[in-house]
Amino acid sequence: MGCVTTVPITHATPAGFSVNMNNRGLQDKIADKYLELRFDVMMGGGQEYFDGTKRSDKQDIFPNFKAAGFSVVRNKKEMELLEASQPVLGVFSKAGLPFSLDQHSDKELTDKVPSLAEMTETAIDLMKENKDGFVLQVEGGKVDWAAHANDTGALLYDQMAFDKAVEAAIRFAENRNDTLVIITTDHGNANPGLIKSKNVNQKFDLIQSFKHSNEWILNHIKPNDTNAAVIERIKYAQGYTIEEEEAKLLLKAYSSFENDGLYNAYKLPFRQLAQIQEKYISVYWAGMNHSADFVALSMFGVETEALPPLIKNYELHNYMLQAAGVLKL
Numbered sequence: 335m336g337c338v339t340t341v342p343i344t345h346a347t348p349a350g351f352s353v354n355m356n357n358r359g360l361q362d363k364i365a366d367k368y369l370e371l372r373f374d375v376m377m378g379g380g381q382e383y384f385d386g387t388k389r390s391d392k393q394d395i396f397p398n399f400k401a402a403g404f405s406v407v408r409n410k411k412e413m414e415l416l417e418a419s420q421p422v423l424g425v426f427s428k429a430g431l432p433f434s435l436d437q438h439s440d441k442e443l444t445d446k447v448p449s450l451a452e453m454t455e456t457a458i459d460l461m462k463e464n465k466d467g468f469v470l471q472v473e474g475g476k477v478d479w480a481a482h483a484n485d486t487g488a489l490l491y492d493q494m495a496f497d498k499a500v501e502a503a504i505r506f507a508e509n510r511n512d513t514l515v516i517i518t519t520d521h522g523n524a525n526p527g528l529i530k531s532k533n534v535n536q537k538f539d540l541i542q543s544f545k546h547s548n549e550w551i552l553n554h555i556k557p558n559d560t561n562a563a564v565i566e567r568i569k570y571a572q573g574y575t576i577e578e579e580e581a582k583l584l585l586k587a588y589s590s591f592e593n594d595g596l597y598n599a600y601k602l603p604f605r606q607l608a609q610i611q612e613k614y615i616s617v618y619w620a621g622m623n624h625s626a627d628f629v630a631l632s633m634f635g636v637e638t639e640a641l642p643p644l645i646k647n648y649e650l651h652n653y654m655l656q657a658a659g660v661l662k663l
C-alpha cells in the first residue's frame with residue numbers, strides 16, 4: 335500500500351485512506367500510526383509532524399522510522415536512489431510541497447522537491463513486484479489549497495502536474511491486464527470560471543507566462559511597501575500592470591483578513607488579490623470553500639465496465655474493494 339501527495343503525508347486524504355483517527359487535525363498522532371502500519375510507500379510534505387516542530391511531544395520521530403527499518407528520504411536525489419527492499423517514508427518539505435508554478439521558477443526547489451509524477455513513478459516502481467499486487471493513492475492535494483486561496487496560476491499548474499501523475503499511472507497500467515486506474519476528486523472547490531469579457535482569450539493566455547503564484551506575490555509584499563513596489567512585483571510575477579488604486583487596496587487589505595480560505599496559513603489577502611485579478615485574466619471565483627457540485631470520475635484498465643454513469647461518492651469505496659479483490663459482492 336502506498337500514498338503520495340503534494341500536501342503533508344499526514345493530511346486528511348492519505349490518512350483517511352490508511353489509518354483510523356477521531357480527528358483529522360491530530361497529524362502528529364497520524365504520523366505515529368504510520369510507524370505501526372508499515373506501509374510500502376508514503377511520500378509528500380509534512381516534516382513538521384515528524385521532526386518535533388508541530389508535535390505535542392516535541393519529539394523527532396524520523397529516527398524511530400529508521401530504527402524500525404524504513405528508508406527515510408528527504409530530497410529528490412535520495413528518492414531516486416531508493417530500492418524496493420524496505421518500507422519508504424519520503425518527506426520533502428515542512429508543510430505542503432511548493433506549488434508547481436513557484437517550483438518551476440526556482441532551481442533550488444526543482445532540485446530538492448520531486449514532482450507528483452516523479453513520486454508516483456517511484457512509488458509504482460517500489461511496489462510493482464509485490465507478489466499480491468498493490469494499491470496506490472495519489473493526491474494532487476495542493477490543487478485544493480490553491481482553490482481555497484482563489485490562486486488561479488497555482489491551481490492550473492498543479493492540475494497539470496496532476497495530469498502528469500495520471501500519465502505515469504496509465505503508462506504502467508496500459509501494459510498490464512490486472513491494473514485499474516481511477517481518477518477522481520472528493521469535491522469541487524470555490525468554482526473558478528472563465529467569464530467572457532473584452533479580449534478574454536488574450537487575458538486568459540497571460541497565465542501561460544506566469545512565473546509565480548498569488549501566494550508567492552502575497553508572501554513577498556510587505557504591508558509598508560509602496561504602491562509602485564506592489565505594481566512592479568505583480569508585473570514581474572504575472573505579467574500585467576494593476577492600477578495604483580488597486581495596489582493601495584491590496585496593501586490596505588493586509589490589516590483586515592475577514593476572507594481567509596481554509597488553508598490560508600499566513601493570513602494573507604488572497605481574496606482581495608483574486609478580485610483585483612478578475613479584470614486582467616477573466617477568471618472569477620464563487621467563494622473560497624468546497625462545493626456540492628458533481629465531480630468527474632474516470633477509469634482506465636480492468637473492471638471499468640462495472641462503472642455506472644453516476645455514482646455516489648461513498649459507493650466508490652466498495653467498488654474499489656471489489657476491484658482489488660478484497661470484497662466479493
Ligand SMILES: [Zn+2]
Nearest residue numbers: 478479482624
Ligand atoms: Zn479543501
